[in-house]
Amino acid sequence: MITPTWLRAATLVVAAAALVVVAWACATAWGAVVHCHPAYAVLLVLTLAGAVVAGVRTLRRRPARPGWRRVLRVVLLVLGAAWVVLLAWLRPFGAVEPALAAMRSDDAVTVTEGAARYVLAPADGGDGTAVFFQPGARVDARAYAAVLRPLAEAGHTVVVAKQPLGIAFLAMGAFDDARDAMPGTERWVVGGHSLGGTVAAMEADAADGDAAAPAAGLLLFASYPASDMSGTLTAAVASVSASEDGLATPAKIDASRADLPADTSFTVVEGGVHAFFGDYGPQPGDGTPTISHDDAREQISAAAVAFVDGLAR
Structure with missing residues (x-):
């Protein structure tokens, strides 16, 4: 028995979205990421690492675990999606001239x-x-x-x-x-x-x-x-x-x-x-x-x- 296709696909979508948000934040507000309080930069790094790990584990097609473990995975997926949205919202408005x-x-x-x-x-x-x-x-x-x-x-x-x-x-x-x-x-x-x-x-x-x-x-x-x-x-x-x-x-x-x-x-x-x-x-x-x-x-x-x-x- 393998993980349901919809759950694997959803996990990959959330992981990809996390990578996109990290890249977007760095590309559009790099100066602010570097010069603001380091908390946001730390969250970007942790999100990047988490997305990579989640994506790799999903692509390995590991056997599905029935019962509460699958429920936990769904809950984590929902929390991950919410986290990506929050990370995007927290992107700072970067300083411009003058x-x-x-x-x-x-x-x-x-x-x-x-x-x-x-x-x-x-x-x-x-x-x-x-x-x-x-x-x-x-x-x-x-x-x-x-x-x-x-x-x-x-x-x-x-x-x-x-x-x-x-x-x-x-x-x-x-x-x-x-x-x-x-x-x-x-x-x-x-x-x-x-x-x-x-x-x-x-x-x-x-x-x-x-x-x-x-x-x-x-x-x-x-x-x-x-x-x-x-x-x-x-x-x-x-x-x-x-x-x-x-x-x-x-x-x-x-x-x-x-x-x-x-x-x-x-x-x-x-x-x-x-x-x-x-x-x-x-x-x-x-x-x-x-x-x-x-x-x-x-x-x-x-x-x-x-x-x-x-x-x-």
Whole structure:
């Protein structure tokens, strides 16, 4: 008795799909795979190995095992198919220019990159205010270099988290790690884009009373908190959004006012969209911009610099 033809065929299809997804992710987002948190690269390698093993074992036409073993194989097949879909969904939005150029050190800003974060530091040492930033979901952390670099040029060290699998909730300890690595910092501004901003709000709320290096500010890029913080958050808050955003829509940003302190400042980039807060290409579900990306990036950076400068004085 051999394994049923349909089960062998389905196994080979799932194994082939896994190989295709691994190849597609590497071909279309190689820079992000290499420069993001290593978790996704590890999953690609494990998926590649698993697909090869499953394919070889299936082609050997091993005898079928009746009863629960066959049921287990079917269950594993379904889980494997779901895994391939998840792996494809997790493929990061890779950084594009001018973000890549902004990752280069020069006389004004020194850029260092590690497995868990990259840092844009003023070459002269800067002041005692640092910005910790959480990227949006599945976005290459480098994609924010161009919009955040003006903060470093203004004298504020910028730390951008590399989130495991590009999910901010998996990097909840990244802010504490950054504070431990920079003990000389007097105050922090915690910020983030989209889902990253939601997590940043939680981190700012937890750290705004820290005696040594408090979270003095919360900077939201096309984002809003997950719960009501209007009565608990003491840090200053700045919300920067876009009028044509199809994800963090103007209606959602307006609704977030009730969850933020009454003195929160709101800046709207007229004509901008969700993907204009970084440089990673178009994003599914986003709106249609009516201004250039360069114009929007300049406005976003200016709002961020003005906010952080005000807290650093």
